[in-house]
Amino acid sequence: MNLLIINTLPEAEPAAQQVICALAEKVDEYRVIHTAAMRIAPCVGCNCCWLKTPGVCALKDDYEQILKAYLEYDAAIFISGTSLGFIDHRTKNLIDRSIPLGTMYTHIVNGQMRHVPRYDKVFHFGLIYTGEADREYLELWLKRFALNFNSVSIGAFPVEKIQEVSLCI
């Protein structure tokens, strides 16, 4: 089992370091991408990744390595700050940029319309957050996000509950 850890908190933040250490113990191999110092712009909704350069984002910044890394690891876990009871905009911007994982084509999954996935892979996504948030809501939202990209939610965990994260995939 190998794990991609995407840390959107400042690299030196003790909570981030604590989570990374705890996750590292649970897997054979892992890679950490610290996004705080990276140039990652918000999605501009141009739809190029669906209709013009399928699967490739038109924004040429530091994001592409994350998109590629999703395909190389069994699971990806975001370490995120929170605001207004939800993940903060840094993580949301990152997740908005994941739409090249889906195609423009749609199909019905469990009675609802979804994008046909671009890759055969079943992804696993999880979230570990610091600060105040509505965990139940984050769980629901993560499940919906996962459903959009042919993936499975590992769950949303406050940083204090890091030991609950199960990576038996």
Place this chain on the structure above:
Amino acid sequence: MHLTIISGATRPRERSNTAKIISVFLTGFQKCGHTAEVWYLSDRTSWAGTRAAFCENSNILFALPLYVENVPGTMLEFLESLPPKTTSGTRLSFLVQGGFPEASQGRCCECFLKTLPEQLGCAYGGTLIRGDMFSTGLLGKKHGSKMVQPFIEIGHSFGKYGYFHESIIVEYASPEYLSEKQIRQFQRLSKFSRWLMDIIAKRLGCTERLDAMPYDK
């Protein structure tokens, strides 16, 4: 009534479906004799002005596209920067539009939006969800204006009540789910819609298959 509309779309105004919807919404809203101002978060240089408008006005409507089951990251960044109001009397409403046809696809976002007014010191004026908006700006002007027609009535109703009345929310958040018949129809037309997407893509200059896997190992 004076209404402050804030578009949470990240697409530039000229290409944004949200902007098209706002423009038609205003036609209906202004029929009631009201005035409105519109701010676009896609233009970051206007954020200070938008923030001031949020602070000064008491009737605020956020219009936004669904982005991965919630508000776009850009809009979230803007929301994070708002100081909660300390005096009562502001009403905050939301108009959510998305690409998928079912209103149920907007419910997860609605759950979050419902929590915002209290967090920002405002009262809640309801959330109107409308799906199937993806192709508004894609299939030509005639098709686009037909798709946004309902927003005239939605704007008019908003002008009448000052918030999204339950009846208008229910009427336009439809279908909640596709019926069995609609699903069968969708599946029957699936080849045709793929073909149509391929044609649109070609016109936009696409030279790859739409299901290309550029990063496949």
